Amino acid sequence: MKQVQDKEQWINEVMGSTDGIQRPAGNPFLYEKIKYKMERGSETVPVAGKKMAWGWAMALVALLAVNGVAIVNKIAHEKKAQAAAAINSLVPEMSTQTIYSY
Numbered sequence: 034m035k036q037v038q039d040k041e042q043w044i045n046e047v048m049g050s051t052d053g054i055q056r057p058a059g060n061p062f063l064y065e066k067i068k069y070k071m072e073r074g075s076e077t078v079p080v081a082g083k084k085m086a087w088g089w090a091m092a093l094v095a096l097l098a099v100n101g102v103a104i105v106n107k108i109a110h111e112k113k114a115q116a117a118a119a120i121n122s123l124v125p126e127m128s129t130q131t132i133y134s135y
Contacts, residue, residue: 060066
């Protein structure tokens, strides 16, 4: 029986805990801020948006530059490998030739 009373008392305390709460006061300039933003409209892009766009653009340019350098290096390496293979294919022919000088 005591547990039921304790439980009821706890429920009543919890339910009554919001009795002393007051409504928060709003910002007196909030209406003016909203009105100003509505009148201004979307004429200008926020500075943070421009900075973010420039940052992404620079990152893209850097990525393209790195890819371009990698492609040029790969092509140069393939040309060197092809020239080395051509030279190596001629080595057996050159060594099998017997040159007599009488």
